Amino acid sequence: MPQNRPLIFQSVRIANIVLLLIIIAAVFGTLPPQLRFLSFSPRAVFRSWWFVSLLIYLAFALGFFGIAKLVHLLKPNHKNLSAAPNGFSFRSVLTLALPSEEAGDLRPPILRAIRAYGYRISQDKDDFASISAEKNKWGVWGSPMIHLGFLIVLIGGLFTFLFADVRDINIHEGETIDLPRTQAKVRLEKFSVVLHPNRREPEEYVSRLLIQDRQGHLIHHDLKVNHPIKVSGTKLFQMRYQVEVSSIELVAYRAGTPLETVSVKVGERKALSRIPLVLQVNEVIPDFAMAPDGTVTSRSPYFKNPAVSVSVFGSPPSTTPTEKIWAFSDLVSHEGTEARRLEFVIQKLRKHHISGIKLSRDPGVGVVYSGFLFLIFGTFISSFVIPRLLTICLVPNRDQHRLTVEILGHKTKDALGFEWELKKLESSIQKISLGTG
């Protein structure tokens, strides 16, 4: 590894401390917004100068390490694993009986035994005494891929931070808006909430859009959640919706007989013409339900069982209503009770939807995605493809018809796993001398 990098970027200890600081800051940033510390909002931490500085340091450290490692790996004849005597994690010495005068007879089966464990022999063919074998050599690329991948993600994040244009818009049904930074127009023709059959849960939100692009072409598009559309470089995402009740048509009944129909807005007071009363609609419940204690709630935001709260005032109208009545889509009466003097039924509920759409132009997305690719591959390679290097030294003793086999396993991340494999290799080599290998 080159030694001329600034120390501050090559220290793993400093990197770990910075990671710890980022962790602490991020944890603080998840606290509820109501909790303020010295008039500092938790969420503001992610845009603070010191948090961004930590990320910048991290990016530099990742870059220095990743590039330095890459340069080292690309150099010809680089050594990935320590071959120094104190770089061994496993050492075993076997003594095999030679089947003949020539120790060379045992060499081929030993090489076969090594290859059976997936090793590739890499040694000087003329050097009988030493065999070097390695496997999973390409596993060393995992670490630089992880570091460079994370760096690319941070760079993509920087692009997003500096250049992205993401905004929320609300379009009413029938409304046309200009898409910012394009020459396109978008009109919301209709918004629909598709419910699951026989359920109160939504299956889909659909904004039926009419789009005029910069060339003047008109295109219909159905914008759904998880299915964004792209218009002149801007992506549109279906996010949320609201319902506005514009007016309600109520039919007034007395003793079960309809009197008159009146159209009224929420909060508006309106006088009835046939009877000297004034009514006011207070609230609209989309899916009326009443708890045993009498509390009124809405089971869902969908207009499955709408109800309207109507306050009735005498004439001349006073500030206090004479009674409050719930109006439904049908006349509701209870057996055994007298017919109410006055009742209301909802004839028509005029409502319109407002679609919440997110517009996004983000040049950082592609960069971040490529960073993710490096990160994912790098982590899998680093965790599952662990390089292993072993050296086997053969020392024949022709006088005693013996061959000493020394197996040396070089240091690796997966020390115990390597040790187990070498023990199995040891046992395979042992069997060679017994003629069973």
Next chain:
Amino acid sequence: MAIGVLILAYLFFGMLSFIAFTSARKMWYYASIIFGIGIWTVHGFLIVRRGVMAGRLPWTNTYETLILLGCLMMAVYFLILIRYRVFALGGFVGITIAFLLALTSLLSPEIEPLLPALKSNWLLFHVTAAFIGYAAFAVAFGSALLFLLIDLFAKRIFPKQMKMENIQVTLTYLDWLTYRLIAVGFPFLTLGIATGAIWANASWGRYWNWDPKETCAFVTWLIYVICLHVRNVNELQGKPAALLAVFGFLAVMFTYFGVNFWLSSLHAYA
């Protein structure tokens, strides 16, 4: 009812595995494996059945993901068993899965239809990858906990009753196993976070919102980065590494449960 029976079965499996670990007789070892395979098959069948009944992937809320997590923990345990012939963690795995399944009694088992935000192919990749990671970290937590307990009881409380040589070998092994499990879980957590970000971009228009769920997952990822850093570079082993693994898993649990119930997040439907 089926979950209740599964809870009892996993508790029994945990006890069997503990007996197998402490006994020299192979009969207990085979009994725990056969019984474990049996309940794991039933567990998997329940997940598949729920998926068929719901007409969608059966891991879209906390109830379903608790069941999935238990199944994946058992899968990780069997992988350790096949590759390394180790069943020291069977007791911990069995009891933990029983506890996770017991938590489902606090939640509604009703099959809810999929909300519009969850109707995406990314559901499969994001949730599966994240939970494979969680399962590996959970078993790593068990390994680290066992390390700390043996270290505490053998070296400090009962030093004279234990053979130090055997204990040292066991501790070295558990330390290594914790590291390998974290190394297995880390790429899956990375995949889970990355696919989650890609899905967020397709659904909400931003790949990163510093949403509490996203931030806590990122914090968990960073904790395990530090774990792997100190292990690979500084060669920090033994008790400090075990404590880090325990701390990392606490972060996993907060990301999984804490955010859903205590913080306001876009992942509220989880």
